[in-house]
Amino acid sequence: MRFTTQAEYGLICTLHLARFGAAGPVAAREMAEKEDLPADYTEKILRRLRQAGIVTSVRGVSGGFELARDAREISVKDVVEATEGSTFEINCRQHPVGAERCDTTHDCSIRPVWYALRTKIDELLDQIRISDLLEGGEVGVTELIDITWQDHGDTNLTMER
């Protein structure tokens, strides 16, 4: 299970705007070049971010994109949902094993697992804001997340494997 590149690119673009967008709108082409991403694809991602109300666009000669609100008010979940459509999709909804089997009227003891997982994923992604990723570099961000989420600290956020 993984996110597509759209989530990654979406975060990169949002982060780029949070860093360099204060002085005025940033053109998609320029952003793509600076971040070394495919230009046309970047444009498409930005369009999705705009449709979700995360960024605003300015058309015309010196147009481009800006964050629609403060970086503290934009969560990773917002960006992921905007780009991917959803965070974690419940299989038995969109890709049911069997029509009747996966119907809500039928009892399934596996279903609660996916719902619980989705809740966990959404909780974490919603808690992390774009502003959290702006300072401290990779180490700083890791520590910040680690502090916030050390409730069930059986495993830790090392990069082992």
Next chain:
Amino acid sequence: MRFTTQAEYGLICTLHLARFGAAGPVAAREMAEKEDLPADYTEKILRRLRQAGIVTSVRGVSGGFELARDAREISVKDVVEATEGSTFEINCRQHPVGAERCDTTHDCSIRPVWYALRTKIDELLDQIRISDLLEGGEVGVTELIDITWQDHGDTNLTMER
């Protein structure tokens, strides 16, 4: 982001063996028929479960599959990893945005988010055992998971949306 049907089928099969496998090995064909799954595909899934050491197989006329150990010792994570290969794949490892950009020597403030998410996912899936899914039906399982994981209870395990 979603799991493929293999994770779902893997859980269904494991659960089936936990329920009906006490009396001796269950044939793949028989299991597929009872659970209403494609026969050949079921066989393939069971192979993966065996390769991961979750079930054992008996060849020959009255052969079939059995759980390799107690249902309390098999976590949902075990089954998902056996069938899908991994729970949550870090994009920048297998599908890097850019070769140098995603190298560990470079600083990336997005990376910690994915590592934290993987940790969360693994924690939850590892805590839930096959034995937890055997009793209480859907409602019972939901309550059980809810009690175990109500640490960050901002959201709850309702089925809304």
Next chain:
DNA sequence: CCGAATCTTGACTGATTCACTCCGGATTGA
């Protein structure tokens, strides 16, 4: 010891999704 039932392995296939491009059009500032 033969043959039926079962697991084992791996190749194969159609459908879908992914990652990305391309094109024609609308909007704006110089």
Next chain:
DNA sequence: TCAATCCGGAGTGAATCAGTCAAGATTCGG
């Protein structure tokens, strides 16, 4: 006007998914 930008959507090659199929190995009953 024209050049730069955003906008929408169609199109494309590659990869993955979901599932099938065929050929072989193992075991047991008779």
